[in-house]
């Protein structure tokens with residue numbers, strides 16, 4: 032009999048308990064990973080464009096846009112791309128959706144034109160100015 036045996040008798044059950052716990056946790060982790068729903072693949076973002084020539088409204092995926100176009104879309108100058116429907120060059124712009132009638136139109140800012148007080152950005156379909164419409168119909172959050 033040495034002094035280590037009693038220690039082992041105490042340590043072994045603890046060690047066994049730790050192993051059991053580790054296996055349980057490991058198994059739980061695996062089952063969680065299996066049960067977790069597969070994260071959906073991020074779908075490629077698409078961007079709406081409206082052709083000024085033929086009026087076609089279509090979505091372009093990011094991969095169909097050149098880096099120059101994508102940069103222009105995010106700049107005040109705006110971006111114009113070739114229309115895939117009628118073939119017009121640099122005729123399709125990112126449209127504005129009228130909040131009143133729901134139709135799309137190309138605003139001056141989308142064409143890269145500076146805002147002008149003589150030319151209010153009204154919807155060509157119903158004549159509503161979206162900024163005025165928002166003020167009249169959308170209650171500000173307090």
Ligand SMILES: [Zn+2]
Nearest residue numbers: 082085114117
């Ligand atoms: Zn077109």
Ligand SMILES: [Zn+2]
Nearest residue numbers: 129132154157
């Ligand atoms: Zn409208």
